Amino acid sequence: xxxxxxxxxxxSYLTALLQQCRHKKIETQNLGFVQQLRDRAAAIVxxxxxxxxxxxxxxxxxxxxxxxxxxxxxxxxxxxxxxxISPLILPEAIDSxxxxxxxxxxxxxxxxxxxPEGIFVGNLAQFPSQHHPAIANYxxxxxxxxxxxxxxxxxxxxxxxxxxxxxxxxxxxxxxxxFITTTDEAPVxxxxxxxxxxxxxxxxxxxxxxxxxxxxxxxxxxxxxYLNNQVTEIWLEENAQINHTRNQxxxxxxxxxxxxxxxxxxxxxxxxxxxxxxxxLSRHNLEIFxxxxxxxxxxxxxxxxxxxxxxxxxxxxxxxxxxxxxxQLHKCIVDDRAHAVFNGKVFVPQTAQFTNANQLNRNLLLSxxxxxxxxxxxxxxxxxxxxxxxxxxxxxxxxxxxxLQSRGxxxxxxxxLLIDAFVADILNRIPVTSVRQRxxxxxxxxxx
Numbered sequence: 001x002x003x004x005x006x007x008x009x010x011x012s013y014l015t016a017l018l019q020q021c022r023h024k025k026i027e028t029q030n031l032g033f034v035q036q037l038r039d040r041a042a043a044i045v046x047x048x049x050x051x052x053x054x055x056x057x058x059x060x061x062x063x064x065x066x067x068x069x070x071x072x073x074x075x076x077x078x079x080x081x082x083x084x085i086s087p088l089i090l091p092e093a094i095d096s097x098x099x100x101x102x103x104x105x106x107x108x109x110x111x112x113x114x115x116p117e118g119i120f121v122g123n124l125a126q127f128p129s130q131h132h133p134a135i136a137n138y139x140x141x142x143x144x145x146x147x148x149x150x151x152x153x154x155x156x157x158x159x160x161x162x163x164x165x166x167x168x169x170x171x172x173x174x175x176x177x178x179f180i181t182t183t184d185e186a187p188v189x190x191x192x193x194x195x196x197x198x199x200x201x202x203x204x205x206x207x208x209x210x211x212x213x214x215x216x217x218x219x220x221x222x223x224x225x226y227l228n229n230q231v232t233e234i235w236l237e238e239n240a241q242i243n244h245t246r247n248q249x250x251x252x253x254x255x256x257x258x259x260x261x262x263x264x265x266x267x268x269x270x271x272x273x274x275x276x277x278x279x280x281l282s283r284h285n286l287e288i289f290x291x292x293x294x295x296x297x298x299x300x301x302x303x304x305x306x307x308x309x310x311x312x313x314x315x316x317x318x319x320x321x322x323x324x325x326x327x328q329l330h331k332c333i334v335d336d337r338a339h340a341v342f343n344g345k346v347f348v349p350q351t352a353q354f355t356n357a358n359q360l361n362r363n364l365l366l367s368x369x370x371x372x373x374x375x376x377x378x379x380x381x382x383x384x385x386x387x388x389x390x391x392x393x394x395x396x397x398x399x400x401x402x403x404l405q406s407r408g409x410x411x412x413x414x415x416x417l418l419i420d421a422f423v424a425d426i427l428n429r430i431p432v433t434s435v436r437q438r439x440x441x442x443x444x445x446x447x448x
Contacts, residue, residue, distance in 0.1 A: 009067060010049035010050040010051075010052055010067070011049040011050075013050055013067050014045060014048060014049055014050050014148070014152070015046070016070070017071065017152060017189065018042060018045050018046065018152065018155060020071065020072060020073040020156075020189065021042075021073055021152065021155050021156030021189075021191070022038075022042065022155070022156070023073055024073055024156055024158045025158065026038075026157075026158050026159075031124070031132065033132075033136045033139075034124075034139075034157060037139065037140045037154055037157060038154065038155050038156070038157055040154075041140070041145070041151045041152070041153075041154035041155040041157075042151075042155040044145075044146050044151040044155075045148065045151045045152050045155050048148045048151070049148070050063060050066070050067065050148065051063065051148065057314065057343070060312065060339075060341045060343075060373040061281075061283060061310065061312045061341055062310075063281070065255075065280070065281060066227070066255055066281065069187045069225050069227075069255075070187065071187045071188060071189040071226070071227050072186060072187065072188055072189070073156070073188070073189055074102050074103060074104075074188045074189075074190060083182075083213050085099065085109055085178070085180065088178055088180070088209070088211055089176075089178075090174070090176050090207065090432065090434050090435065091434055092173065092174050092432050092433065092434060093173060093174045093175065093176035093207065093432075094111065094114070095111045095112065095113040095114035095115075095173075096111075096112055096114050096115055096121065096171075096173040096174065096175050096176060097110055097111050097112070097176040097178060098110050098112065098121055098122065098123075098161055098163075098175070098176070098177050098178070099178045099179075099180065100123075100161060100177075100178070100179045100180070100192060101180045101181075101182065102180075102181060102182055102188070102190055103158075103159070103179075103190040103191060103192050104159070105123040105125070105159060105161075114173055115171070115173070115175075116169070116171065116172075117169075118165065118166040118169035118202075119163070119164065119165050119166065119169055119171055119204075120162060120163070120164040121162070121163050121164075121175055122161075122162060123159050123160065123161060123162065124159050124160040124162060125159070127162055127164075135160075135162070135195070138195060138197055138233065138235055139160065139195055139233070140154050140157075140233070141233075142233045142261035142263060142287075142289070143261070143263075143287070143289055144259070144261055144285075144287050147259070147285070149229050149257045149259065150231055150259050150261075150285075152191070152229060153191045153193060153229050153230065153231045153259075154231070156191045157191070157193055159193070160193045160194070160195050161177055161192065161193065161194045161195070162194075162195050162196075163175055163177070163194075163195070163196045163197070163204070163206065164195075164196075164197045164199075165197070165198045165199060165202040165203075165204050165240075166199055166202065167199040167200050167201055167202065168199075168200070168201040168202060169199075169202045169203075170202065170203040171202075171203065171204050171205070173205075174205040174206070174207050174431075174432050175204065175205065175206050175207065176207045176209065177194060177206070177207065177208045177209065178209050178211065179192050179208075179209065179210045179211070179228075179230070180211055180212070180213050181210070181211070181212045181213065181226060181228060181250065181251070181254065182212075182213045183212060183213070183214055183224035183226060183251055183253070183254075184224060184226075185224060187224075187225050187226055187227070188226050188227075189226070189227040189228075189229060190226065190227070190228050190229070190230075191228075191229045191230065191231075192210075192228070192230040192231075193230070193231050193232075194208065194230070194231070194232040194233065195232075195233050196232070196233070196234040196235065196242070197235045197237075198234075198235065198236045198237060198240035198241070198242055198268075199237050199240065200237045200238045200239055200240060200265075201238070201239050201240065202237075202240050202241070203240070203241045203242075204241070204242050204243075205242075205243045205244075205431055205432065206242060206243070206244045206245070207245050207247070207432060207435060208232065208244065208245065208246045208247065209247045209249070210228060210230070210247065210248050210249060210250055210256065210258075210278075211247075211249050211250075212249070212250055212251035212254060212278070214251050224251070224253055225253045225254065225255065225280070226251075226253075226254050226255070227254075227255045227256075227257070228250060228254060228255070228256045228257070228258075228279075229257045229258075230256075230257075230258050230259070231258075231259045231261070232246075232258075232259065232260045232261070233261050234260070234261070234262040234263070234270070235262075235263050236262070236263065236264045236265060236268035236269075236270055237265045237268070238265045238266045238267055238268065238292065239266070239267045239268060240265070240268045240269075241268065241269045241270075242269075242270050242271070243271045243273075243431050244260075244270070244271060244272050244273070245272075245273040245275070245430050245431075245432065245435060246258075246260065246272065246273070246274045246275065246284075247275045247277075247435065247439070248274075248275065248276045248277065248278055248279065248282060248284065249277050249278040249442075250278035250279035250282065251278065251279070252278070252279075252280060252307075253280050254278065254279045254280060255279060255280060255281050255282070256278070256279040256281070256282040256283070257282075257283050258282070258283065258284045258285065259284075259285045259287070260272065260274075260284070260285070260286045260287070261287045261289075262286075262287065262288045262289065263289045263291055264288065264289070264290050264291060264292070264295040264297065265291050265292045265295075266291075266292025266293055266294055266295070266321075267292070267293075267294040267295065268292070268295050268296075269295070269296040269297075269298075270288070270295075270296070270297050270298070271297075271298040271299075271300070271429075272286065272298070272299050272300065272301075273300045273301075273426070273429055273430050274286060274299070274300070274301040274302070274313070274330075275301075275302050275426075275427075275439060276301075276302070276303045276304070276305075276311050276313070277303075277304050277305075277439075277442060277443075277446070279309070279311075280308075280309060280310075281309070281310045281311075282309075282310070282311045282312065283311075283312040283313075283314070284312070284313050284314070285314050285315075285316075286299065286313070286314070286315040286316070287315070287316045287318075288315075288316065288317045288318065288326075289318050289320075290317075290318060290319045290320050290321055290324050290352075291320070291321070292321055293321040293322045293323050293324065294321075294322075294323045294324070295319075295321070295324050295325070296324075296325045296326075297317060297324070297325065297326045297327070298326075298327050298328075299315065299317070299326075299327070299328040299329070299330070300328075300329055300330075300426050300429045301313060301315075301328075301329070301330035301331065301426070302330075302331050302332075302333075302423065302426040302427065303330070303331070303332040303333070303340050303342075304332075304333045304423075304443060304446055305332075305333075305334055305335070305338035305339070305340055306334075306335035306336045306338050306446060307335075307336050307337065307338060308336070308337050308338065309338045309339070310338070310339045310340075310341070311332075311338075311339075311340050311341070312340075312341040312343075313330060313340075313341065313342050313343070313344075314341075314343045314344075315328065315330075315343070315344045315345065316344075316345045316347070317344075317345070317346045317347070317357070318347045319346070319347060319348050319349075319352040319355050319357065320347075320349060320351055320352055321351060321352060322351070322352060322353045322354050322355070323353075323354045323355070324352060324355045324356070324357070325355075325356045325357075326346060326355070326356070326357040326358070326359075327357075327358050327359075328344060328346075328358065328359040328360065329360050329362070329425075329426070330342055330344065330360075330361045330362075331361075331362045331363070331364070331422065331423075331425070331426055332361070332362075332363045332364070332372055333363075333364045333366065333419065333422065333423070333447070334363065334364070334365050334366065334367075334370035334371065334372055335366040335367050335370055335446075335447070336366075336367050336369065336370065337367075337369045337370070337371075338370055338371070339370075339371045339372070339373075340363065340371070340372045340373075341372070341373045341374075342361045342363075342372070342373075342374045342375070342376070342391070343374075343375045343376075343377070344359050344361065344375075344376050344377065344389075345377045345378075345379070346359055346377065346378045346379070346387070346389065347379050348378070348379065348380040348381070348382050348385055348387060349381050349382060350381045350382050351382070352382050352385070353382050353383075353384045353385065354384055354385065355382060355385045355386075355387065356385070356386045356387070357378070357385070357386075357387045357388075358387070358388050358389070359376050359378065359388070359389040359390070360376075360388075360389070360390050360391070360392075361374045361376055361390075361391040361392070362391070362392050362422075363391070363392065363393045363394070364394060364395070364396070364419070364422055365393065365394070365395050366395070366396070366419075366447070372393055374391040374393065375391075376389040376390060376391050377389070396415055396418055396419075397418075400414075400418055401414045401415060401418065404417060404418070415447075416444065416447055419443075419447045420440075420443070420444060420447075423440070423443045424440070427439050427440055427443070
């Protein structure tokens, strides 16, 4: 008598994705360690499944829509595509720009001519071969590599966008990493990978931008779903400083699963400005690991969703050493039937004495059917610390709207002015002027 073994759809779906990823070849030869990374990650993926709402870390985020789409891996094609990227180019980074199209490095769209000595910005194939052992010390070495989507990205790793700043090098121009997705009728999975290493005493401003090449506004669904599963690894060595802005602006029918993993050495300073506006469904896992005393971590976040969008932000700040500073402010604006999720964790163990950690999530609901789930968490076992956390969920204050109307504004203008002020609190912290202005225009358009 034969027995049938049932396989959960989450398992079979992930297996199919893994098989697709294994078809892609490494772009650079003579990098055996990359194949070893892929093989180890594939072995991890084979033991996992796509998360469901039964998993605690995903209980507010339903991936059932994702499971309805059979994604294929993009086969190699020339990136000399006939479209204009000028609207996406930053004037401050006109010659410090690295562009990937559909996960493939596009040298004809990139320009790094203005960068000084002491910094490398390019892809894995361009990285000097004599320094490949250094790459092996950092690539896929962050904690949390066994998370299912992170492991899937590593299992399909073919190329890497690399930013490497040498010791005591200060880079004045912002580095713009631009990842463009072209929507197609066939659902495709893309898996960009970024590695940033800031050696001791170095300073860098980084703009990481995920965009879609569509006609008109990217918010409008075009019925061409795709999955962008990306991973960014950032290493700050002693006394290094990085100001990092991450702009997720996928198309209206796209899925975006992102990971930013950061390791901070002694006396390093890291700022993250995470902006999430696009995609039908998005998730950003932001993980900070303190590896020395005296670190400073500033996390600024803004999520704006409408229609039926779902945007999920999960952050972890693990403070393991004394005298660390962590400040996090994440804001969500939710309209129509959209759904925003925030889950922030801050760990302060006994070894992290004299830590100063603050976390706040503020949410603004613009319609009766808008939804937000927020779960700030602060776990402290150290006794000599200053720590706080909290969350607020509110609507526009009718009294504030009435006050502005009494000053001559109509109701719509009064509401928009209050929303603009709510947004500006985050956007004004972005150090690159053109990025601030473009995001401000986009936010105004969304709430008009």
